[in-house]
Structure formats: C-alpha cells, structure tokens
Amino acid sequence: MTTATKRELTAADLAALARESWIDTATAEQFGLYRVSSAEGAALVGRTDREDYAGIVFPAYWPGDPSPKEYFLRRDHPPMEQRSNGTLKPSQKYLAPPGRGNRLLFGPSESESALTDTSLPIVLGEGLKKQIALWRLSQLDGSLPFLACGLTGVWNFKGTIGRATGPDGGRVAIKGVIPDLDRVTWTDRDVFILYDSDAESNPRVSAAREALADELRARGARVILMVLPSLDGLEKTGVDDLLAQWGPERVLAWLHEGQTGAASTEDPEPISLDALEVPSFPTALIPSLWLRHMVEATAQATETPVELPLLLSLAVVATTIQKKFVVEPEPGYSEPLNIWTMVLLDSGNRKSAVLKEITEPLLSFEQQHAIDSSQEVKRAESARHLAEERIKQLRQKAAKADGVDQDSLRHELLEAESTLPDVPKTLRLWGQDVTPEKLGQLMADHGERMALLSDEGGIFEILGGRYSQGVPNLDLFLKAHSGTSYRVDRGSRPSVFMDAPALTIALSPQLAVLKGLAKVPGFRGKGLLARFLYALPHSPLGYRTLDTRPVPADVRGAYHEALHSLLKLPLREDGQPHRLSLSEEAYREWKAFQRHVEDELRGGGTFEYIRDWAGKLSGAVARLAGILHCAEHADGEPHAHTISLPTMEAALALGALLERHALAAFSVMAVDSDLDAAQKVWAWVLRQRHATFKKRDCFQALKGSFPDMLSIRPAFEILVERGYLFPILHERRVGRPSESYRVNHHIAKEWT
Numbered sequence: 001m002t003t004a005t006k007r008e009l010t011a012a013d014l015a016a017l018a019r020e021s022w023i024d025t026a027t028a029e030q031f032g033l034y035r036v037s038s039a040e041g042a043a044l045v046g047r048t049d050r051e052d053y054a055g056i057v058f059p060a061y062w063p064g065d066p067s068p069k070e071y072f073l074r075r076d077h078p079p080m081e082q083r084s085n086g087t088l089k090p091s092q093k094y095l096a097p098p099g100r101g102n103r104l105l106f107g108p109s110e111s112e113s114a115l116t117d118t119s120l121p122i123v124l125g126e127g128l129k130k131q132i133a134l135w136r137l138s139q140l141d142g143s144l145p146f147l148a149c150g151l152t153g154v155w156n157f158k159g160t161i162g163r164a165t166g167p168d169g170g171r172v173a174i175k176g177v178i179p180d181l182d183r184v185t186w187t188d189r190d191v192f193i194l195y196d197s198d199a200e201s202n203p204r205v206s207a208a209r210e211a212l213a214d215e216l217r218a219r220g221a222r223v224i225l226m227v228l229p230s231l232d233g234l235e236k237t238g239v240d241d242l243l244a245q246w247g248p249e250r251v252l253a254w255l256h257e258g259q260t261g262a263a264s265t266e267d268p269e270p271i272s273l274d275a276l277e278v279p280s281f282p283t284a285l286i287p288s289l290w291l292r293h294m295v296e297a298t299a300q301a302t303e304t305p306v307e308l309p310l311l312l313s314l315a316v317v318a319t320t321i322q323k324k325f326v327v328e329p330e331p332g333y334s335e336p337l338n339i340w341t342m343v344l345l346d347s348g349n350r351k352s353a354v355l356k357e358i359t360e361p362l363l364s365f366e367q368q369h370a371i372d373s374s375q376e377v378k379r380a381e382s383a384r385h386l387a388e389e390r391i392k393q394l395r396q397k398a399a400k401a402d403g404v405d406q407d408s409l410r411h412e413l414l415e416a417e418s419t420l421p422d423v424p425k426t427l428r429l430w431g432q433d434v435t436p437e438k439l440g441q442l443m444a445d446h447g448e449r450m451a452l453l454s455d456e457g458g459i460f461e462i463l464g465g466r467y468s469q470g471v472p473n474l475d476l477f478l479k480a481h482s483g484t485s486y487r488v489d490r491g492s493r494p495s496v497f498m499d500a501p502a503l504t505i506a507l508s509p510q511l512a513v514l515k516g517l518a519k520v521p522g523f524r525g526k527g528l529l530a531r532f533l534y535a536l537p538h539s540p541l542g543y544r545t546l547d548t549r550p551v552p553a554d555v556r557g558a559y560h561e562a563l564h565s566l567l568k569l570p571l572r573e574d575g576q577p578h579r580l581s582l583s584e585e586a587y588r589e590w591k592a593f594q595r596h597v598e599d600e601l602r603g604g605g606t607f608e609y610i611r612d613w614a615g616k617l618s619g620a621v622a623r624l625a626g627i628l629h630c631a632e633h634a635d636g637e638p639h640a641h642t643i644s645l646p647t648m649e650a651a652l653a654l655g656a657l658l659e660r661h662a663l664a665a666f667s668v669m670a671v672d673s674d675l676d677a678a679q680k681v682w683a684w685v686l687r688q689r690h691a692t693f694k695k696r697d698c699f700q701a702l703k704g705s706f707p708d709m710l711s712i713r714p715a716f717e718i719l720v721e722r723g724y725l726f727p728i729l730h731e732r733r734v735g736r737p738s739e740s741y742r743v744n745h746h747i748a749k750e751w752t
Contacts, residue, residue, distance in 0.1 A: 006034040006057075013056060021129040022243035027136045030108055032059045032068060041073050046098035052077045053095075058128045060105045063147075064112025070103060072096050072128055072152065081585050084287040084646035091585055091645075094128060094152065102159035104180040105150035107135030114147045115183060121146040121190040121259065124212075125239050126154050130194075133240040137248055144256045146192075149184075154195060154208035155592075157181065157215065158599065175599045177215060187220030190259055197228040197237040203279065203656040217268065224258050267745045270723040273679050278536055278664045281307050281657055285650045288631040291317070294559040297551040298357050302350040303544040305537030308508060311341040312358045312453070315506035317627050319362060319429055319451040320566035322502040325638060326483075327580045327626035329590055334579065335619050336483040337626045338449075340505040342457075342532045344514050344665070348541055351455035351508045357551060359453055361563040362429045369427040380423040391416050429567075433458045436473045439503075440488060440496040443480070449502040457509025463528070464520045474526055477503065481531045511536075511668065518669035530612035533620060533658050534665035562634040569638075578639035580626050586648035590625070593652050594618040606659070610666045617655060625651035677715035680705055682724060691748040692728065695739040716741070 009017075009028060013035065017023040034057050036044060041053030055075040059068035073095045080088040105128070114120055123146045125134050131150025138148040151157055159178050166172035193213060199205045213223045228237045231245055243251055283306055286292035291313060298309040322338040329335070345351055394416060398409035428442060430451035443450045452459060463474060479486045480503030489495040518524050572578055582590060597617050600606040607614035625648050630638040632647065684698055699712050706712040719725040724747070728740040742748075 007036065009033060009035055009056065017129070020244060021240035022133045022248075023129065023136065023240070027132060031132055031135070032108070033057065033132075036073070041075065044071060044097060045073050045095040047095075051079065058132070059108075060103065060128075061108045061110065063106055063110035063114050066108065070096070070100065074128065081645045084650055096152070101161070102152065102156040102178050104178070104184070105131045105152065107132070107138070107148055110147065116185040118185055118187065118189040121192065122149050122184070123147070123192045123194060123255065124149045124151070125194045126151050126196065127238060127240075128152065130238050130240045133243050134194075137243065137251065140248055140252075144252050144259065146255075154199075154205050155211075155596070157212050175595060181215070181219070186216055189221050190224060191216050191221040192224045192226055192255060192258065194226050194228065194239045197230050200227060203653055207656055226255070226258050267726070268723045269746060270744050271721075273675065273682060273718075273722065273724075278661050279657055280305070280537065281310055281535070281654070283310065285653050286310070286631075287628055287647055287650050288562075288634070290555075290558040290562045290634070291631050293555045294358075294551070297555045298354055301548050301551050302353050302357075303540055303546070303548055304350050304354055305343075305345070305540065307535035307537040308343045308345060308349075308351065308354050309358055311343050311533065311535055312354065312506045312508070314624070314627055315339055315341050315451065315453065315504050316358055316362060316563065317566065317631050318504045318623075319453075320563055321569070321627070321630045321638075322451075322504055323447060323449045323500070324569055324571055324577055325580055325626060325630060326577045327582075327622050327629075327643070329582055329587065329622045335622045335626070336500070336502050336577075337623055337630070338451075338481065338483075338502040338504040339620070339623055339627065340481060340532045341507070341535070342514075342665075343506075343508045343535045343537065344511045344668075345508055345537065346510045346539060346541075349539055355453065355455045355508070357556075359430065360556075361560045362451075364560065365564055365567050366427050366429055373424055373427075377424055377426075380421055383421045384423055387416060387420050391420070433462060435462055436476045440476050440486070440498075441494060443501050443503070444496050444498055448498045448500060451504040451506070453504075453506045455508045457507050457513040459505075459507065460509070460513065460517060460520070460523075464523075474522060474528055476501070478527060478531075505532075514665060514668055518666075524612070524669075527612060529666075529669070530610075530616055534661045535658070536661050536664050536668070562631070565634045566630060580629060580639060581642050582625075582648065583642040583644055585645040586625070586643050589645065589648050589652060590618070590622065593621060593655065606663070609670075610662060613662050613666065614659065617659060620658070621651050621655040624654055674714040674718055677706070677712070678718035678722075681712065681715040682719060685725075685743060689751045690743075691751070692740060692742045695741065 014025050014028060017028060017033075018025070036053075036055065036057055038052050038054040041055055041057075042048065042051075044057065045053065047053060053073065053075060054077070055073050058072045058074060060070040060072065061067075062069045075090075075093055075095065078090040078093040081091040082088055121144070123134055123138070125131055125148075127150065131148060134148035134150065138146050157178060158176065160173045161176045161179060162174040163171050164174050193209060193216075195205060195209045199209045209225065213225060216223050228239065228242060231237045231241055234241055239251075246254075283292050283296050286295065295306060295309045295313055298304075298313075299306040302309075318337055318339050322336060325337050326334045327337060391413065394409055394413040398406055398413055401409050425445050428446050428450070430453050431439075431442065432452060432454045434442070434452065439450065439452075463477065476486055476488075480501040483500045483502060486496065486498045486501050517529060523529050597607070597614055600608075601611050601614060602608070607617075625643050628650055629641070629643045629647050632638075633641060680702060681698060684701055685693070695712075695716065696709075699706060699709055702712070706715075716725065720727065720741075724744055725741040726744070728742055
C-alpha cells in the first residue's frame with residue numbers, strides 16, 4: 001500500500017464528524033483519522049482515473065495489535081447516481097486498497113483477550129463512522145461494557161476466502177464467510193446487531209441482517225437484533241445518528257433494555273409450519289409511474305393482492321417487447337425479455353376482473369389492427385381467390401392436354417402456384433388454453449412470439465398430456481422461454497421452424513394446482529417449474545371492504561397509451577432485436593447479486609433444494625431490469641439508454657422478494673405427511689395451552705391419527721427442529737423414561 005502524507009483533519013471535518021456521527025476530536029485522534037489529497041487518495045486505493053479522491057482516511061485495527069491493519073478512504077466528492085425517485089445519492093463513497101478481502105473492524109487499544117471473553121457482549125454495526133462511534137461509546141463508564149465491532153457493508157461478513165482451479169483450468173474465487181469470524185469466540189456470547197433502520201424496509205438489507213444473525217446463532221451466539229428508530233429529517237437512521245441525537249446515556253439504556261428482554265426470551269423465533277409466510281410486494285419498486293399507478297388502482301378497484309396485477313402487468317409489458325429487445329448484462333451473455341409468472345390465488349379473488357383490466361390494451365390493439373388492415377386483407381383474399389380459380393382451371397386444362405401443350409400448361413401451373421398471394425394473418429398477441437402444436441403454428445405465424453395469459457392453470461393439464469395420451473409435451477415451451485431454435489416436422493401437420501421463439505406466460509391458478517405440479521412427470525425434472533416467477537399472496541377474502549372505486553380514466557388511459565407505444569416499437573433494420581446494456585453501476589450491483597446467488601447454491605445454502613429455480617434467478621433479474629427499463633422509456637427509444645442503477649435496484653429488490661416466494665412455492669409442492677403430522681400435533685398443543693406436557697399424553701389424544709408412538713415421532717422431530725418445542729432432560733431413572741417437552745417461551749408467555 002502506498003503511504004500517503006498524513007494531514008490533520010480540518011476544523012470543518014471535525015465539526016461534521018461531531019455533529020453527524022458523534023465522533024469528537026479526541027476519538028478522531030485516537031483512531032488516527034487523517035486527510036489526503038486527491039492524488040494521495042487515488043494512490044491509497046489504487047485508482048488511476050481522473051476522479052476526485054480527496055477525503056478522510058479511516059484506519060481499522062485488530063485487538064492486541066496497536067498498528068492499523070487496514071485503511072479505508074471516505075471521499076469528499078464521490079460521483080452521484082440517480083435513484084428511481086429522481087433523487088441523487090453518492091456512488092463509491094468508501095473505497096479500500098485493491099485486492100483486499102472483507103474483514104471485521106475494531107478500534108485501537110482493544111485487548112486480545114476481548115476476542116475470547118464471552119462475558120463481554122459484542123455490539124456489531126455496519127459502516128466505518130458507525131464503528132468509530134460505537135467504539136467511543138464502549139470506552140465510557142456505562143452500565144453495559146461491550147466490544148465494538150463493525151463491517152464495511154451489510155453483506156461483508158462474506159467474501160472471497162481463497163482461490164481454486166476451475167473446470168477450465170483457470171483460477172476462480174472461493175466465496176464464503178470471512179476468516180475473521182473464526183478468530184472470535186461467539187459461543188454463549190450476547191451479540192447485538194445494529195444495522196441501519198432501513199433493515200425494516202429494504203429487502204436486501206433485511207436479508208443480509210437475517211443471514212448474519214443465522215451465521216452467528218450457528219456459532220452459538222445469543223443474537224439480539226436492535227431495530228433502530230426513524231429520526232426526523234433523516235432518510236434512514238444509523239447508530240451514529242442515534243448517538244448524535246439521543247446521547248450516550250439513552251443509547252446505553254436502550255441497549256441494556258434490549259439485552260434484558262432477550263435474556264428473558266432466549267428461545268429463537270419458531271420457523272413457521274405454514275409455507276405461505278412470505279413478504280408482500282411494495283409497489284414503490286416500480287420506477288414507471290404509469291405502470292405503478294395502474295397496478296395500485298387495479299388492486300384497489302378489485303380488492304385483490306397487489307401481486308396479481310403487478311406480475312400480470314409485467315408479463316403484459318414483456319408481451320409488447322419480446323423479440324424486439326434483449327438485455328445483455330455482459331459481453332457474450334444475453335437474456336430475452338419474455339417472462340413466466342404464476343400468482344397462486346383461490347377462486348373468488350376476482351382474478352378474471354384483474355386479467356380483463358390488465359390485458360385490455362392488448363385486446364384493443366389487436367382490434368384496431370384488424371380494422372386498419374381490413375381493406376388490405378379483403379384485397380389479398382380476393383386476389384388469392386382469383387389465383388386459386390385460375391390454378392383450378394389450369395389443372396383441368398393440363399389434365400386434358402398432351403405433348404407440348406401439356407408441358408406449357410404444367411409450367412404455367414407451377415408459376416401460378418409459386419406466386420399464390422398470401423393473405424395477411426389477423427394479429428394475435430396472446431391466447432389462453434392452447435395445445436403445443438397449435439401454439440407452435442401461432443408463433444410461427446406471428447413473428448415467433450406469443451403470450452399465454454390466464455386466470456387459471458388449465459394449460460398444465462394440456463402440457464401434462466391431456467391430448468397426447470398422458471405423455472408430457474414440453475419442448476416448445478422450454479425452448480420458447482430461453483429463446484433457442486425450435487424445429488418440428490411431423491408428416492400430418494405443417495412444419496414449424498423458429499430461430500428464436502419467445503413465449504410469455506402469466507397464470508393465476510389455485511393453490512391446489514401448485515401442490516400437484518411437482519408430481520407430473522417431467523415438470524420439475526425438465527425445468528418447466530424452474531422457469532416461473534412465483535407469488536403466493538395472502539387472500540383478502542373475508543377482510544374486504546366491498547367499497548371500491550373503478551380504475552381512474554386518466555390512469556387507465558396512460559397505461560393503454562404506454563403499452564400501445566411499446567407495441568409500435570420496431571425491430572432493428574436487420575430484423576434483429578435491440579440490445580440493452582447495463583450502466584457500470586447497474587452491472588456492478590447485478591454481478592454482486594449473481595455472486596450472492598452462486599454462494600447460496602451450495603450445500604447448506606438458501607437455494608440448496610431449489611437449485612433448478614435459483615440457477616435462473618440472476619438471469620430473471622436481468623430480464624426484469626430490461627422490462628422495467630422499457631417501461632420507463634415507453635415514449636421513446638429504450639435502446640438509446642443504458643439500464644440505470646435505480647432500475648437495476650428495483651429489479652434486484654423484486655428478485656429478493658421472488659426468491660422468498662419461490663422457496664414457499666417449492667415448499668408447498670414438497671409438503672409431505674410428516675409436516676402434516678407436525679401441524680396436527682401443534683394444533684393439539686395450542687388447544688391444551690400447557691407450557692410443558694408429556695409426549696404420551698399427546699399420543700393418547702391423537703390416537704385416531706397416529707396408530708403407535710413410532711408414527712408420531714417425525715412430527716415431534718419437526719416441531720423441535722423448527723423451534724416450537726424443546727425436550728425436557730430428566731435424570732436417569734429405572735424403567736422406561738417418559739418424554740416431556742416445553743413450549744417455546746415466545747408462544748407460552750402469550751397464554752398467561
């Protein structure tokens with residue numbers, strides 16, 4: 001690392017640190033903060049471009065070592081990037097020297113024994129200034145001594161931990177939890193996690209906090225998640241903001257209260273037995289106002305979950321642009337912009353009304369096209385009729401002629417047949433239940449693209465073999481999702497050749513349909529189910545106001561106008577789709593997400609049991625980014641702009657929500673008898689409302705469902721595994737022991 005000249009912080013620097021982050025002059029000096037020029041800052045972090053790298057250098061320490069182990073640069077004037085709401089935020093504000101891995105951050109003068117002293121709680125924050133503020137707090141004589149620790153980013157407890165030889169012989173990075181965590185004793189230690197207040201609203205931050213908590217719990221820590229309050233005038237609250245406004249005494253009391261509350265309820269929150277516990281989709285994620293307003297208005301007008309009009313409208317946008325655009329996240333890799341969505345809702349939820357409202361622009365465009373082309377179609381039909389009559393007459397003459405006359409008539413007949421006028425097809429943008437054979441012909445007749453939009457799931461019966469003696473027919477569907485060429489030549493039907501078919505699907509079947517899909521031969525094994533983006537919203541039936549207003553005319557008009565504009569956008573002059581590329585910032589975020597997904601595909605990772613679906617997730621996010629981008633530029637030329645960071649952030653947030661719903665969807669498909677049994681046992685526990693009980697008493701009450709004690713064992717194993725029940729250990733006695741259990745304190749305390 002290049003050594004920079006250490007300049008003292010200016011009076012303005014010190015005033016800002018004290019005012020904004022509760023870092024006083026003495027703390028800044030103890031930590032060794034200093035200022036660098038742009039050239040020195042650039043040298044420190046290994047940059048050679050012309051950007052401004054002047055700023056403040058933050059050292060990081062390790063307990064027992066008085067010398068800094070790392071330096072980070074906080075830039076005075078980082079470049080700005082635009083959010084989806086039009087506001088600006090800094091980009092690459094904090095930088096580290098090149099080639100450095102992620103690490104834990106500590107303050108100076110900490111004892112090495114603090115790493116192994118489990119009686120000393122750890123307060124873990126995110127961000128350089130917040131870690132310094134926490135370190136200052138830890139140095140005060142308060143009611144809660146603790147070791148201040150920090151991360152440079154919400155996901156930075158993970159990173160590159162080594163290198164290995166890849167399948168092609170090249171060196172590839174090994175991702176995992178950073179080694180610094182192994183140097184700390186976590187077992188039986190209280191650990192506070194103090195992420196910013198947006199951990200309650202930002203799905204990505206929330207997911208990172210939960211993943212960190214899970215990792216530390218697995219290491220034996222008692223994790224205490226502190227929810228930071230929102231403070232007036234701040235977009236989000238960090239612990240340094242809290243210290244600056246509340247003062248140290250109040251923050252220490254707040255931490256002590258959190259520790260005391262956690263000590264009385266050390267049991268973890270139980271993992272739901274209901275696979276449908278999933279987050280809802282905030283409409284604020286949609287950058288385009290015309291699309292967002294239509295989704296919100298339709299959901300309100302029909303009192304349906306917002307997921308239904310949201311995913312259906314995204315599929316409708318995809319219908320308007322598929323084959324016209326592809327997204328190219330990086331050179332040599334592109335994704336088409338067709339998507340498959342499935343919203344699971346039972347009957348009675350006004351799914352048909354939503355489908356009609358959202359697809360109306362497609363229908364009206366088809367109707368207008370039919371009107372506009374009617375005269376051309378009539379002329380073509382008339383010309384073809386005349387040509388067919390002439391061909392008929394020529395055949396009759398040729399049959400009766402011989403010699404030179406027959407040769408001349410045969411030549412004339414061949415000429416007439418080869419120049420037979422084509423009649424333009426009536427425009428079709430979408431359909432519903434259709435056989436694969438008919439779909440192939442429809443797509444071939446309409447530019448190799450089509451959409452299937454339905455409020456039910458009848459298409460699965462067709463795919464499962466309703467018209468093919470029970471043999472699934474999936475080839476066209478699978479190829480039309482990925483855009484690979486499709487060739488079929490069956491004697492009794494017209495041949496179908498397509499170079500890059502594009503099929504969009506949006507369905508809303510009942511939940512019972514989903515439960516049976518995984519059992520259909522080939523549906524999971526061939527990847528059909530892995531291609532859908534799932535949503536399992538909570539049904540509002542029984543809680544609707546039944547007092548609604550229709551979609552406002554101006555909202556519907558803007559929605560129709562935007563979709564018609566997208567439908568009118570042309571292909572490139574060479575007939576190929578336009579390529580949408582990512583901005584540098586958008587690509588960086590997408591690539592980080594792609595690496596996160598890759599890490600979670602490993603054994604024990606989030607996606608271990610849905611690798612087939614998650615393996616397509618980063619590509620699906622790229623498709624969503626392309627769709628949202630085209631929606632933003634519906635009134636212009638989407639290909640004239642790169643996909644921006646705010647648009648990619650919206651797509652990534654959707655992806656984070658969709659992965660939660662996919663986990664639930666595949667869980668529903670895999671529900672087995674053991675989980676059903678656990679639900680029966682837990683229902684008995686809830687009826688009895690006893691904080692402790694004997695397993696034999698439960699068995700006696702449920703003999704009608706369980707023939708013997710052996711059959712009830714898997715139910716108890718699941719309830720223990722998910723944190724509902726805990727075995728009570730008894731001293732060894734003569735005779736067969738009676739198994740007893742206690743109920744999770746979080747639940748039992750609500751009964752008293």
